[in-house]
Amino acid sequence: MTEISKSVANQRWGNYSLTSPPPAVYGLTQCHGDLTETECLLCFTESWTRIAHCLPNFGRLYLDGCFLRYGSYDFYNETVDPTHDMLKCSSNLTVPAGRVAELSDRVDRVLRNVSASAVRNKGFAVAGEDGVGGVAGVYALAQCWSTLDAVGCRVCLENATSMARSCAPGEEARAMNAGCFLRYSTTKFYDIPDSGGNNYCPDLWFIDLKDGFLAIKEKPTFFYVCCSSTVCITIVITSFAAVATSLVLIGAYIGYKKYSKKKQMQNNLTQLRASKSKFSLYFKYKTLEKATNFFDDSRKLGQGGGGSVYKGILPYGKVVAVKRLVFNTCQWVDDFFNEVNLINGIRHKNLVRLLGCSIEGLESLLVYEYLTKRSLDLVLFVNDAYHILTWEERLHIIIGTAEGLAYLHGGCGVKIIHRDIKTSNILINENLIAKISDFGLARCIALDKSHLSTGIAGTL
The missing domain is CATH 1.10.510.10 (Transferase(Phosphotransferase) domain 1)
Structure with missing residues (x-):
């Protein structure tokens, strides 16, 4: 983590590995492209703190702003991982029966656009369509990890698009894969640093083992999964105070x-x-x-x-x-x-x-x-x-x-x-x-x- 932090400060992502003496450890972190430099550092620090709870197991952590993972093998080119990749759907949106197909089509179109743009744009893109005629707007963000090439990014986002599309016409979806992150929402949640935005918002999601499957809990605090070679261990910690503190600090810094x-x-x-x-x-x-x-x-x-x-x-x-x-x-x-x-x-x-x-x-x-x-x-x-x-x-x-x-x-x-x-x-x-x-x-x-x-x- 110390070595990775040096890269984060310079380029907002980093990877590092130690293979000798064993056991080998590989680490990777990536901030989403809509975070400012300060927000990225804050997000990485929060991740570093939280993922330490996985020890002595390996783990990965998804925030709505950055990703952190360490493992025992070279996963840098990994696009999908059927065992641990996951999808979070939110269906709190009420859609008139006659508009369901229209909203689903809009979700499909925005997801395809953002995925294609990300592949062409070094792994990151945002896309959206504002609401018209009583149909909610749809906004999306796609982020591939920088260790993937364009082919790997495309494979990962195509898989994530297929996953997220199944949530429509729900209000929101997050597809969290080994090589990328994809989110759509009917609320515009992203911003671009050049616009002076401040959008670091660690709405994190956690998983639980239930009857041998990974089950999403309804009320989010944050999400990470700690994995040994044979088992995943769920750790749940409420972090509303830490999140509120981080948001206040960011606002103070910007102003x-x-x-x-x-x-x-x-x-x-x-x-x-x-x-x-x-x-x-x-x-x-x-x-x-x-x-x-x-x-x-x-x-x-x-x-x-x-x-x-x-x-x-x-x-x-x-x-x-x-x-x-x-x-x-x-x-x-x-x-x-x-x-x-x-x-x-x-x-x-x-x-x-x-x-x-x-x-x-x-x-x-x-x-x-x-x-x-x-x-x-x-x-x-x-x-x-x-x-x-x-x-x-x-x-x-x-x-x-x-x-x-x-x-x-x-x-x-x-x-x-x-x-x-x-x-x-x-x-x-x-x-x-x-x-x-x-x-x-x-x-x-x-x-x-x-x-x-x-x-x-x-x-x-």
């Missing part, structure tokens, strides 16, 4: 293009790369990925506006907290810059200690000391909390938090304003010592200034 902000972001990134030498520990991404069991949900300690935090166990047994920052926006750069540069080297008993970071690949990770009792809100507001705080303990935590803030406000040689103090950002250890965390929204001001004026900040 946030002022030159001065971009320049500042570039400067921050340059400083971040240079700051690696400041850490006593600089972690490889792979080390932290394995330490958190590939960011498994069972290791998640909390979720905030800036990202998720996972419990990690390093190879030599040390337990740490790994913060996985939300990817690739101006705000992401600012947050990461703040956490690394403002609190790196600051030591106080009431501040969570930053141990190191990783800025490899597409994700940035921060490594903190691990506190056994986690955040204060889990003690105060959880009904079945195992520890009920006495008034003396509460006072001890309040004083510790105040001492940490006082240190930030001038005792550390600079003046840092946290701007997001709340119970979920106050961590406590086994001795109920309070430690302030999450400095993504913090700001540094001159020592002779007593106030900081900013926009609304923080999360609920």
Whole structure:
């Protein structure tokens, strides 16, 4: 995945294989042609995260924006796979009885047009006909993987067209083959990057094994299938929060293009790369990925506006907290810059200690000391909390938090304003010592200034 990510950044698709020593692993990812560069990177990152749940089996993942697969053999020229290729139909559209044939003909015509255009256009095309005379419009997108030649693309899309056509006069269809993806809908769902569109929409579909067959569930979260040599394993995870977050981030990125902000972001990134030498520990991404069991949900300690935090166990047994920052926006750069540069080297008993970071690949990770009792809100507001705080303990935590803030406000040689103090950002250890965390929204001001004026900040 790390090697493939380099190609994704340059050409929006990539493949890579490792055949020695065994076992051999072949990987492939491809973004659809209507995604912008930023949307493509976001889609790939989401895929990379989700497909890790397939391990130790092989698998493939389809999003309405990109495709990711890894397997044990060279599948790059594979067009169809009767065992795992699948079709998703949606039939929520009400069509007057006298118009069924007309809509079906329109679907057939658009599918044939988009498939033929994709073969001529390096594997990607969109096509559509607007609705007229009370008959719904039909819009379609076809995408072949770039490892296929024109002949392979044609074979794959002809098969996918035949599959998708069987859904008509339904509202929508997705044909997901080994070598291509084909979708039609009565709603225009695609856009072209040159038009400034923002259409990354990970409406994913998942499959289940039922009586020996692959059965589509009705309510989609997302789809992937994990395969060993003999069996496919279904994994279902609800991801509405992640999808909503991704959409918000994309919108923020598209709308946030002022030159001065971009320049500042570039400067921050340059400083971040240079700051690696400041850490006593600089972690490889792979080390932290394995330490958190590939960011498994069972290791998640909390979720905030800036990202998720996972419990990690390093190879030599040390337990740490790994913060996985939300990817690739101006705000992401600012947050990461703040956490690394403002609190790196600051030591106080009431501040969570930053141990190191990783800025490899597409994700940035921060490594903190691990506190056994986690955040204060889990003690105060959880009904079945195992520890009920006495008034003396509460006072001890309040004083510790105040001492940490006082240190930030001038005792550390600079003046840092946290701007997001709340119970979920106050961590406590086994001795109920309070430690302030999450400095993504913090700001540094001159020592002779007593106030900081900013926009609304923080999360609920």
